[in-house]
Amino acid sequence: MSTAHTTTAHTTTAHTTTAHTTPTRLAVIVERDVPIPMRDGIILYADIYRPEVGVHPVLLLRTPYNKEDAQTMNYAHPSWYAQHGYVVIVQDVRGRWKSEGEFEPYRNEAWDGYDTIEWAAALPDVIPKVGMYGFSYAGAAQWHAATARPPHLACMTPAMTGSDAYQGGVYRNGAFALACNQSWIMFLTQNTARRHGRPEWERELARGGSVIHGLYSTLPLQDMPLINDEFAPFYQDWLQHSTRDEYWRALSIEERYDRIEVPVLHIGGWYDPFVDGTIRNYEGVRQQGASEEARENQYLRITPWYHMPWSRYVSELDFGIEASNRVNEWQLTWFDRWLKGDEHALQSWNKISYFEMGSNQWKHTQTWPPPQVELTKYYLHGDRANSINGDGRLSQDLPFDAPLLADTYIYDPLIPVPALGGRSGAVPDLTPMGPKLQLANEVRNDVLVYTTGPLDRPVSVAGEVVARVYAATTAVNTDFVVKLMDVYPDGRAYNIAEGIVRTAYRRSLEHPEPVVPGEVVAYDISLGPTSIVFQQGHAIRLEITSSLFPTYDRNPNSMIPPGDVTISDLKLATQTIFRNTDYPSHFILPIVKG
Numbered sequence: 361m362s363t364a365h366t367t368t369a370h371t372t373t374a375h376t377t378t379a380h381t382t383p384t385r386l387a388v389i390v391e392r393d394v395p396i397p398m399r400d401g402i403i404l405y406a407d408i409y410r411p412e413v414g415v416h417p418v419l420l421l422r423t424p425y426n427k428e429d430a431q432t433m434n435y436a437h438p439s440w441y442a443q444h445g446y447v448v449i450v451q452d453v454r455g456r457w458k459s460e461g462e463f464e465p466y467r468n469e470a471w472d473g474y475d476t477i478e479w480a481a482a483l484p485d486v487i488p489k490v491g492m493y494g495f496s497y498a499g500a501a502q503w504h505a506a507t508a509r510p511p512h513l514a515c516m517t518p519a520m521t522g523s524d525a526y527q528g529g530v531y532r533n534g535a536f537a538l539a540c541n542q543s544w545i546m547f548l549t550q551n552t553a554r555r556h557g558r559p560e561w562e563r564e565l566a567r568g569g570s571v572i573h574g575l576y577s578t579l580p581l582q583d584m585p586l587i588n589d590e591f592a593p594f595y596q597d598w599l600q601h602s603t604r605d606e607y608w609r610a611l612s613i614e615e616r617y618d619r620i621e622v623p624v625l626h627i628g629g630w631y632d633p634f635v636d637g638t639i640r641n642y643e644g645v646r647q648q649g650a651s652e653e654a655r656e657n658q659y660l661r662i663t664p665w666y667h668m669p670w671s672r673y674v675s676e677l678d679f680g681i682e683a684s685n686r687v688n689e690w691q692l693t694w695f696d697r698w699l700k701g702d703e704h705a706l707q708s709w710n711k712i713s714y715f716e717m718g719s720n721q722w723k724h725t726q727t728w729p730p731p732q733v734e735l736t737k738y739y740l741h742g743d744r745a746n747s748i749n750g751d752g753r754l755s756q757d758l759p760f761d762a763p764l765l766a767d768t769y770i771y772d773p774l775i776p777v778p779a780l781g782g783r784s785g786a787v788p789d790l791t792p793m794g795p796k797l798q799l800a801n802e803v804r805n806d807v808l809v810y811t812t813g814p815l816d817r818p819v820s821v822a823g824e825v826v827a828r829v830y831a832a833t834t835a836v837n838t839d840f841v842v843k844l845m846d847v848y849p850d851g852r853a854y855n856i857a858e859g860i861v862r863t864a865y866r867r868s869l870e871h872p873e874p875v876v877p878g879e880v881v882a883y884d885i886s887l888g889p890t891s892i893v894f895q896q897g898h899a900i901r902l903e904i905t906s907s908l909f910p911t912y913d914r915n916p917n918s919m920i921p922p923g924d925v926t927i928s929d930l931k932l933a934t935q936t937i938f939r940n941t942d943y944p945s946h947f948i949l950p951i952v953k954g
Contacts, residue, residue: 385443387412393458396451398475405458406451406476409442410485417487417514417699418480419448421494422473422501424456424463424548431494434519434670436688444692445700447486451476453501457551465497465594466504466525466611473505481512488512489699493691495519495627496667496786500613503641507619509650515698517691519627520667520785522637523644526608527869529634530598534862534872535839535912536922539791540633540784542584543572545592547787552591561588572790576910579930582923599923604869613637617644623657625694627687629665630717630857631674631794633783636824636888638662639728642712659706660728661690662714662891666793667785675781675794677854680720716820717856718846718893728889729823734953738812738900739946740939742767745808748799752810754902758944765940769806771838771906773914773930777801782843782858783888784911792911795854798845801903802853808904808937811847819894823950825857825887829904830943832881835917835933836874837864841908842885842947845901846894853901857887860912864919874919880943887947902947906935 391408398404407427410416419441421430427450430438438448454472455463473492481488490512492502499521506513522528530537546568553561568575568586578584587595601607609615614637624645628638642660649655663670664679672683697705710724725731738754745752745767752767759765781796788794801807827842841860845853861883864872875881894900907914916925917933939945 386414386445388439388442390439396476396479398454398472402454402459402461404451404454404460404472404476406449407438409438409448409450411442411445411447414445415485415487416445416447417489417491417695418483419446419695420477420480420490420492421448421450421498422453422469422476422492422505423450423494423498424453425497426457426551427452431498434495434668434685434687435493440688441692446695447480447483449476449480463552466500469501469504470508473501474508474510477505477510477513487699489514491695491699492516493519496521503613506622507613507616509619509621513622515623515625515694517625517627517694518641519687520629520632520634520638521641522634523612523614523640524608524637525611526604528637531602531604532912533860534602534865534869535860535915536581536599536602537633537784537911538576538581538913539779539910540786541595541598542576542587543790544786545595546572546586549588549591553588556591561591569790573910579927580924581913596923599921602921602923603872614640614644617641617648618650620645620649621651621654623654623698624659625690626658626660627690628660628662629667629670630662630715630890631664631666631781631783633667633785635662635783636886639889643728658711659694659709660712660714662889664715664717666783666788668787675788675796677795679715679717682720682722683715714822714891716822716891716893718818718895719820723822723891729950730952732952732954733823733950736949736951737946738902738949739944740767740810740902740937742810745810746805747807748802748809750809752808754810754812754900759939759941761941763940763942766936766938767808768934768936769808769905771806771917771933771935773907773916776907776909776914777804777807777841777905779908779911781855782908782911795856798853798855798903801905806905809901810903811901812899814849814897814899815894816896818896819900819949820892820952821894821949822891822952824889825947825949827859827885827887827902827947828945829883829885830880830938830945831883832878832936832938833863833875833917833933834877835931836877837862837872837915837919838917838933838935839863839906839912839915840883840885840935841905842887843903844887844890844947845903846892847899847901849897856892857890858908859885859887860908861885862915872919880938882943900949904937906933
């Protein structure tokens with residue numbers, strides 16, 4: 361028997377101007393704290409926003425961030441969707457806010473999602489078709505539910521969501537995603553402390569945002585002061601499972617594309633840490649999906665945004681009116697097609713729409729990268745590239761046949777190179793996110809800087825940027841970081857994309873192995889996908905260093921697992937980047953021709 365509280369929302373008669381919305385909005389009834397039983401007896405609670413009259417399909421948002429909030433930082437309030445003819449269910453996932461049980465990230469989302477979808481489809485006065493929406497964790501919850509193949513799931517729209525819990529999630533190429541992981545857990549466990557009746561911990565965690573930047577330096581990582589093992593035991597699990605073992609494979613989306621049966625609208629952002637996983641999800645289901653309907657109906661939209669909030673204003677840059685948040689309109693069109701049967705809803709859509717930074721315009725294609733892309737190599741040149749005071753250059757010309765041509769710097773994990781902006785998440789005040797000026801780093805001698813001359817014509821880029829770096833180190837394990845920059849005519853440089861490799865993971869994420877000190881090794885470092893026009897008069901810049909802190913943890917230059925590293929374990933490493941005919945370090949730009 362439901363004990364839900366029911367209210368009637370304000371009725372509006374606002375007329376809309378878009379073809380996919382109804383001319384008059386519907387009055388909405390709200391039912392709060394509706395119990396939904398799971399197969400193991402645990403009760404999860406949801407709020408339901410229902411049009412006062414009529415029979416309508418269902419939208420489902422499953423969130424760990426409080427159903428009453430319903431991710432409204434980025435989305436319209438659920439009542440807006442209900443006014444447009446949908447029964448909207450917003451549920452607290454297991455172990456969060458009102459719902460019973462213990463929270464284990466991702467572990468229960470498949471079958472809890474299945475049970476919720478089928479419960480929703482059986483409600484009175486609904487069309488038994490369910491669409492899902494939500495970003496970040498709520499996007500991953502959609503994917504896990506879809507792998508369980510609930511019969512009444514008809515479509516979904518995961519946003520800012522990766523493809524693998526390990527690679528590009530908690531870790532990237534062996535490096536621990538420090539700022540994102542720690543800030544997320546601190547935010548998450550405020551509610552856990554409340555559920556455990558620990559107001560003193562909730563108070564400390566709420567204060568965490570004002571001190572977290574100082575706490576990122578805490579070593580060992582397992583002793584982070586504001587991460588309580590009682591509230592987040594999975595944090596220690598993450599540190600202990602520092603390779604991509606069975607712990608992570610059980611949570612991977614990309615290993616289960618062949619179980620996806622529904623159309624998906626994938627939404628990503630060029631400055632989102634999960635953008636490469638978003639594109640892999642699109643390609644993976646398009647190629648391996650369990651049904652022809654799924655394979656033929658994958659759509660991808662990539663914005664210039666970071667993780668949140670979504671806006672034309674991303675950190676220090678304004679990408680213009682075309683970058684405004686229109687996700688609600690996209691989703692309404694999408695749901696009208698798959699839940700209401702509007703065959704014309706997607707007629708004007710391309711399979712892929714992506715935002716081209718620099719020109720600040722939307723581009724459309726049927727494949728990614730676009731078919732007219734030409735992979736173009738830029739080689740490292742110069743006498744000494746340390747900092748912008750050096751003369752490091754980029755050119756499409758092959759390097760000279762001089763074996764001593766190389767650049768050397770010292771990596772000291774006690775004074776790491778800070779991440780100025782970039783692809784972290786999830787809150788800009790707490791983690792390095794978005795485009796930012798890079799001068800504070802570029803004056804450091806432990807940052808190698810290579811720049812083209814001013815461009816005589818615009819250069820349009822769309823696709824994955826990859827660097828091949830020939831490097832030697834005095835350590836058995838270290839990091840190499842590569843960043844791509846857009847340099848303005850007045851000298852300002854903004855970061856576009858970035859990549860990292862932990863050298864012990866150069867061959868395998870499952871079986872790290874040390875490098876031989878002094879041996880030259882070729883590292884292929886993905887900077888991820890992007891799209892930008894380097895305008896005439898601008899320059900293209902590549903930077904190489906060995907830390908991106910606190911986006912990633914500091915490598916101690918040893919094989920010690922991340923969670924066990926102490927301050928006394930941090931040692932110097934001498935890094936040498938080669939750029940001669942035998943070892944022609946370069947990076948590859950996917951340049952759009954024509």
